[in-house]
Amino acid sequence: MELSTPGPTVGVVGGGQLGRMLGEAAGPLGVEVVALDPTPDPPAAPVVRDTVTASFDDADAVEALAERADVLTYEIELAEPELLAAASEESGTPVHPDPETLRTTRDKLQETAAMAEFAPVPAYRAVASAADVRAAGEELGYPLMVKARRGGYDGRGNVPVEGPGDAEAALAEATGHAPEQLPEDAAMVEALVPFERELAVMGVRGDGERAAYPVTETIHREQILRASVTPARCSEPVREEAREVALSVLEALEGRGVFGIETFHVEGVDPDRLAGAGAEGARVLVNEIAPRPHNSGHWTIEGAACSQFEQHLRAVLGWPLGGTDGRAAATANLLGDVDEPQPATMSGVDAILGEPSAHLHWYGKREARPLRKMGHVTVVGDDPGTTLERAGELRDATTFR
Amino acid sequence: MELSTPGPTVGVVGGGQLGRMLGEAAGPLGVEVVALDPTPDPPAAPVVRDTVTASFDDADAVEALAERADVLTYEIELAEPELLAAASEESGTPVHPDPETLRTTRDKLQETAAMAEFAPVPAYRAVASAADVRAAGEELGYPLMVKARRGGYDGRGNVPVEGPGDAEAALAEATGHAPEQLPEDAAMVEALVPFERELAVMGVRGDGERAAYPVTETIHREQILRASVTPARCSEPVREEAREVALSVLEALEGRGVFGIETFHVEGVDPDRLAGAGAEGARVLVNEIAPRPHNSGHWTIEGAACSQFEQHLRAVLGWPLGGTDGRAAATANLLGDVDEPQPATMSGVDAILGEPSAHLHWYGKREARPLRKMGHVTVVGDDPGTTLERAGELRDATTFR
Numbered sequence: 001m002e003l004s005t006p007g008p009t010v011g012v013v014g015g016g017q018l019g020r021m022l023g024e025a026a027g028p029l030g031v032e033v034v035a036l037d038p039t040p041d042p043p044a045a046p047v048v049r050d051t052v053t054a055s056f057d058d059a060d061a062v063e064a065l066a067e068r069a070d071v072l073t074y075e076i077e078l079a080e081p082e083l084l085a086a087a088s089e090e091s092g093t094p095v096h097p098d099p100e101t102l103r104t105t106r107d108k109l110q111e112t113a114a115m116a117e118f119a120p121v122p123a124y125r126a127v128a129s130a131a132d133v134r135a136a137g138e139e140l141g142y143p144l145m146v147k148a149r150r151g152g153y154d155g156r157g158n159v160p161v162e163g164p165g166d167a168e169a170a171l172a173e174a175t176g177h178a179p180e181q182l183p184e185d186a187a188m189v190e191a192l193v194p195f196e197r198e199l200a201v202m203g204v205r206g207d208g209e210r211a212a213y214p215v216t217e218t219i220h221r222e223q224i225l226r227a228s229v230t231p232a233r234c235s236e237p238v239r240e241e242a243r244e245v246a247l248s249v250l251e252a253l254e255g256r257g258v259f260g261i262e263t264f265h266v267e268g269v270d271p272d273r274l275a276g277a278g279a280e281g282a283r284v285l286v287n288e289i290a291p292r293p294h295n296s297g298h299w300t301i302e303g304a305a306c307s308q309f310e311q312h313l314r315a316v317l318g319w320p321l322g323g324t325d326g327r328a329a330a331t332a333n334l335l336g337d338v339d340e341p342q343p344a345t346m347s348g349v350d351a352i353l354g355e356p357s358a359h360l361h362w363y364g365k366r367e368a369r370p371l372r373k374m375g376h377v378t379v380v381g382d383d384p385g386t387t388l389e390r391a392g393e394l395r396d397a398t399t400f401r
Numbered sequence: 402m403e404l405s406t407p408g409p410t411v412g413v414v415g416g417g418q419l420g421r422m423l424g425e426a427a428g429p430l431g432v433e434v435v436a437l438d439p440t441p442d443p444p445a446a447p448v449v450r451d452t453v454t455a456s457f458d459d460a461d462a463v464e465a466l467a468e469r470a471d472v473l474t475y476e477i478e479l480a481e482p483e484l485l486a487a488a489s490e491e492s493g494t495p496v497h498p499d500p501e502t503l504r505t506t507r508d509k510l511q512e513t514a515a516m517a518e519f520a521p522v523p524a525y526r527a528v529a530s531a532a533d534v535r536a537a538g539e540e541l542g543y544p545l546m547v548k549a550r551r552g553g554y555d556g557r558g559n560v561p562v563e564g565p566g567d568a569e570a571a572l573a574e575a576t577g578h579a580p581e582q583l584p585e586d587a588a589m590v591e592a593l594v595p596f597e598r599e600l601a602v603m604g605v606r607g608d609g610e611r612a613a614y615p616v617t618e619t620i621h622r623e624q625i626l627r628a629s630v631t632p633a634r635c636s637e638p639v640r641e642e643a644r645e646v647a648l649s650v651l652e653a654l655e656g657r658g659v660f661g662i663e664t665f666h667v668e669g670v671d672p673d674r675l676a677g678a679g680a681e682g683a684r685v686l687v688n689e690i691a692p693r694p695h696n697s698g699h700w701t702i703e704g705a706a707c708s709q710f711e712q713h714l715r716a717v718l719g720w721p722l723g724g725t726d727g728r729a730a731a732t733a734n735l736l737g738d739v740d741e742p743q744p745a746t747m748s749g750v751d752a753i754l755g756e757p758s759a760h761l762h763w764y765g766k767r768e769a770r771p772l773r774k775m776g777h778v779t780v781v782g783d784d785p786g787t788t789l790e791r792a793g794e795l796r797d798a799t800t801f802r
Contacts, residue, residue: 001749001750001751001754002746002748002750003747003750003763004744004746004747005744005745005765005766005767006447006765006767007763007765020428023428024425024428024429026447026448027421027422027424027425027447027448028425028702028760028761028763029763030761030763030765032447045450046407046427046428046433046434046449047424047428047448047449048447048448049446049447301429305757305758306757314754319751319754320751320754320755322754323757323758343405343406344405344406345404346403346405347402347403348402349402349403349404350402350720350721353402353715353720353721353723356723356724357706357724359429360429360430360431361429362404362406362408362429362431364406364407364408364428364431365406366406366407375431
């Protein structure tokens with residue numbers, strides 16, 4: 001294969017931190033990135049060839065982006081699958097991953113059903129009323145999780161149900177609809193299973209190749225990813241099961257790219273509360289899939305031979321995939337620890353810069369908001385637990401207050 | 402210390418591959434780069450905030466760059482020290498490294514004299530005529546190297562003298578002046594010493610800190626760097642001597658930044674052919690210094706905790722320095738293997754992309770020219786010799802023809 005100057009242009013719908021890190025990965029490859037984002041001067045702007053300011057649902061802008069790109073991709077689920085497909089049709093520019101995959105993952109019920117064909121999942125049901133929730137509770141047992149089928153993010157739209165009396169309130173909270181006005185396709189429930197830990201695997205579909213990175217343990221609080229450590233601190237057989245589940249579930253997806261596959265490590269769950277392929281005796285259940293690079297894969301920038309961002313560019317371009325092997329690495333998110341939105345100024349940066357094993361990643365957001373992802377720090381080393389501890393200490397040394 | 406959005410802006414005089422790699426390193430730090438280059442759309446353009454198209458000697462443009470930057474630096478010796486100093490004076494924006502250092506390193510005689518105060522060098526003399534060359538030959542012995550004091554690059558301007566009869570021709574070839582018209586300050590000679598190998602050390606001067614990376618062995622052909630391997634394949638005491646020499650020679654320099662320090666590893670050289678501090682018994686002689694990131698330090702991008710490009714940004718900003726420890730890494734330059742200038746299209750890229758231990762760096766130059774640096778490939782691993790061999794194989798799998 002050949003590389004010229006200028007190299008291929010990748011059009012990215014979304015110019016947030018993922019678009020920025022795609023841009024950072026593009027330079028060495030000779031790839032140029034143009035990012036579309038509704039925010040003027042978004043995080044990606046200082047590091048990419050160009051940005052286009054337009055809404056994600058601006059059909060003309062998406063088509064114009066496709067026209068100037070060699071391949072179109074997206075870094076945010078707010079991208080519109082229909083517009084991507086239409087822009088691709090009009091321009092002849094391929095879109096990866098396939099917009100159909102995006103359509104599937106934007107609907108948690110469709111996503112879960114698609115995953116269940118290839119991998120174990122918590123038992124689930126579509127629900128259109130509180131009565132449906134209670135019926136599911138009788139069948140699957142409690143607790144359940146009510147999920148809005150669309151628009152959830154960082155755990156928003158997920159509400160637990162401990163018993164039949166919670167059904168109405170949980171549905172209303174998860175979907176934002178009064179029970180009597182609930183659309184038929186707004187919600188689902190699934191068995192809320194106790195888990196040992198959450199595991200994430202970055203998978204990648206290339207041109208005839210599939211691969212998976214070492215398994216990452218993710219640590220959430222208030223349903224937001226706080227930290228990660230790779231390899232995950234569970235037994236090798238559980239890690240191996242997670243990688244196999246991830247490689248299987250890649251079959252449920254169409255098109256090329258990196259996918260963030262979030263799973264639960266469970267032990268001894270009642271078989272009635274599980275579903276999907278290989279559910280019997282499963283210790284790893286798929287929770288959800290992001291059809292794009294993912295927060296749980298940020299460790300790959302320093303920790304793996306090829307970062308998830310370079311990998312995504314290679315995959316969407318149909319280039320050979322890069323190496324996924326890695327060394328121990330942990331990340332801690334630098335979240336807005338503020339009560340109100342305020343200009344983004346973080347103190348304590350010298351703690352991170354002064355630690356030789358640490359790497360700062362600043363996302364270039366102008367405003368710090370409560371729990372907003374403003375950056376992350378990665379610590380590489382030999383021992384996962386030590387890197388995780390150090391990453392947490394460095395995060396704790398910083399503040400936006 | 403604090404970091405905000407937008408982060409500090411580093412104005413870089415020069416937008417070639419070094420400016421590009423500074424831009425690639427700036428994103429994660431929240432640093433923005435603006436590069437000044439006479440070429441429209443230079444290599445740095447797709448990865449930096451902005452570029453300014455202007456000659457290096459355009460005083461107004463350099464001053465305007467200083468006005469919009471928090472610190473000014475340069476990635477090419479064609480930057481004009483006087484203009485940098487004046488722009489700094491006018492704008493109040495600091496320049497690093499100090500323009501005085503650039504002035505010194507732009508004149509090989511001044512540079513050698515400055516280095517000799519702190520480190521061993523080949524014996525040298527200023528020469529203003531062929532008679533001066535012959536006088537030096539009588540004193541120091543032959544062979545000598547005649548060097549143009551200014552404007553040399555990649556070995557251009559260096560011509561060996563085997564005996565007194567070569568003096569006129571060598572002076573003319575090195576300086577481009579007929580012997581009878583030779584300016585008094587155009588040339589110098591130094592003892593041409595046989596060396597075991599060439600060693601380079603990337604040194605860095607920060608805010609009150611000094612550091613040096615592990616020692617790199619550089620492999621030149623036709624006076625152009627072809628490949629490098631780190632750690633250098635010599636004994637640990639010689640490597641240690643090279644690092645000490647590099648740390649000493651940093652004393653000869655003013656201001657902050659990364660410096661490429663090129664040295665010769667010699668054995669058993671006649672003491673009369675050596676000069677400078679610690680010349681007696683020296684096995685490492687300083688050859689020259691680049692006041693900027695350097696080709697011989699490209700391995701640090703993947704091979705060291707903190708790359709030379711991130712390190713340079715940290716240093717010029719006065720931030721804490723990053724870690725210099727590394728693992729085995731080799732680089733091979735992807736040079737224009739063409740007879741005439743032609744559009745840059747390299748085939749064989751899949752060989753590099755398909756090797757998990759390899760990293761491609763494409764410089765984004767539109768035209769391939771004979772022996773022009775178009776990119777490089779880095780291979781990381783455990784054994785220096787193996788990484789060097791593999792890097793060479795991957796380079797040989799590519800061509801611009």
